[in-house]
Amino acid sequence: METRDIKKLNDQFIINTYGERKLALVRGEGTNLWDADGNEYLDMFAGIAVTNLGHCHPAVTEAVCEQARKLVHVSNLYYIEPQVQLAELLSKHSFAARWFFCNGGAEANEAAIKIARRYWAQKGTPKPVIIAAEQSFHGRTMATIAATGQPKYHQGFEPLFPGVQHVPFNDIDALGNAVDADVGAVLLEPIQGEGGVNVPDEDYLGKVRGLCDEKQVLLMFDEVQTGLGRTGKLFAYEHYGVTPDVMTLAKGLGNGVPIGAMGCTEEVASGFDVGSHACTFGGNPLSAAAALATMNVLVTPGFIEDAARVGAHFFAGLNQLAGKYDGICAVRGKGLMVGIEMKEPVAPLVQKLLEAGIICGSAGPKVLRFLPALIITSAEVDEVVSKLDAALGER
Numbered sequence: 001m002e003t004r005d006i007k008k009l010n011d012q013f014i015i016n017t018y019g020e021r022k023l024a025l026v027r028g029e030g031t032n033l034w035d036a037d038g039n040e041y042l043d044m045f046a047g048i049a050v051t052n053l054g055h056c057h058p059a060v061t062e063a064v065c066e067q068a069r070k071l072v073h074v075s076n077l078y079y080i081e082p083q084v085q086l087a088e089l090l091s092k093h094s095f096a097a098r099w100f101f102c103n104g105g106a107e108a109n110e111a112a113i114k115i116a117r118r119y120w121a122q123k124g125t126p127k128p129v130i131i132a133a134e135q136s137f138h139g140r141t142m143a144t145i146a147a148t149g150q151p152k153y154h155q156g157f158e159p160l161f162p163g164v165q166h167v168p169f170n171d172i173d174a175l176g177n178a179v180d181a182d183v184g185a186v187l188l189e190p191i192q193g194e195g196g197v198n199v200p201d202e203d204y205l206g207k208v209r210g211l212c213d214e215k216q217v218l219l220m221f222d223e224v225q226t227g228l229g230r231t232g233k234l235f236a237y238e239h240y241g242v243t244p245d246v247m248t249l250a251k252g253l254g255n256g257v258p259i260g261a262m263g264c265t266e267e268v269a270s271g272f273d274v275g276s277h278a279c280t281f282g283g284n285p286l287s288a289a290a291a292l293a294t295m296n297v298l299v300t301p302g303f304i305e306d307a308a309r310v311g312a313h314f315f316a317g318l319n320q321l322a323g324k325y326d327g328i329c330a331v332r333g334k335g336l337m338v339g340i341e342m343k344e345p346v347a348p349l350v351q352k353l354l355e356a357g358i359i360c361g362s363a364g365p366k367v368l369r370f371l372p373a374l375i376i377t378s379a380e381v382d383e384v385v386s387k388l389d390a391a392l393g394e395r
């Protein structure tokens, strides 16, 4: 099918939650994508921080094909070999002792919210309130839109799930004032993604950890976007010398095969017992095999360090542009999670870059966003910087 045929069927049969799109992408390899009309693009968005190893990474493709020939699905009524191997590998490389698997980020955060509530209920000291940050994004289910600190995601869905309070991100005093005896958990993205690529002060998360310890509150990091190498470490919390009690993962976990995970300490894991939570597809053989193969590449010595180096090179180039153009207010992010706040709405810029063969995105109206695969090269980011320079120069 050509793009116009695909668009025609979409407009007739798909519920219009995504609006008009420019492209129908039909093939990918590494950092390249091709549309239905045969045009090639450099992918600087990786399916929203999902295909962190690049499109159709051979190790993941091989693992998926092999698993698909052997066993695609059995339920969690049975032990699942690749799922337990994945959990062991994730634990080896993180603070978390135990894992619950599901299908995506919102479900992982639902599991986190549920285990926090149940953990305190089980202890006989119910503390149902969860504190989250303004400008956060935690997903689109009813509990996770309530946790999401952006009113635009709430409109028309009220009444919202109760028991969530919001405080400004990166403001330890506001958090301190909000924590009372009803608060059982604090849920934060270590670096906010959809809310504008907001990086906290170096000492903020450490102070949050201290406060949570003092007040006996669980600290839960939503690493759905920041995890799996995106910020130049396997998990973003590693930058800050802070470990949470609970962490959620999804986007990059299966390199495009849907899977989410909630990991926690042994202590918090006791909040769930037999029958208290479940997920039909969660960590099924196919998705777990994809995630296991993905993790094995991510933890290869040097892999994430190389990505961090390319990220630093990219930031250097972007900061040079920031010195040259008044329209750039700030360049923010870490590793290969990049946001450029502009004075003007960025939609026309995204379009210009697309016309120059570069796929990128935005985080809100005025933040241009790049989330390339971690295999992106210095030469490729140089190309992006020079095309962005040209696009800004034309304005």
Ligand SMILES: *Cc1c(COP(=O)(O)O)cnc(C)c1O
Pocket (backbone or CB within 6 Å): 103, 104, 105, 106, 107, 109, 137, 138, 139, 140, 189, 193, 194, 222, 223, 224, 225, 226, 250, 251
């Ligand atoms: C994308 C995202 C989610 C939601 O993930 P889904 O898989 O779309 O449900 C949750 N939290 C963060 C930080 C995200 O970036």
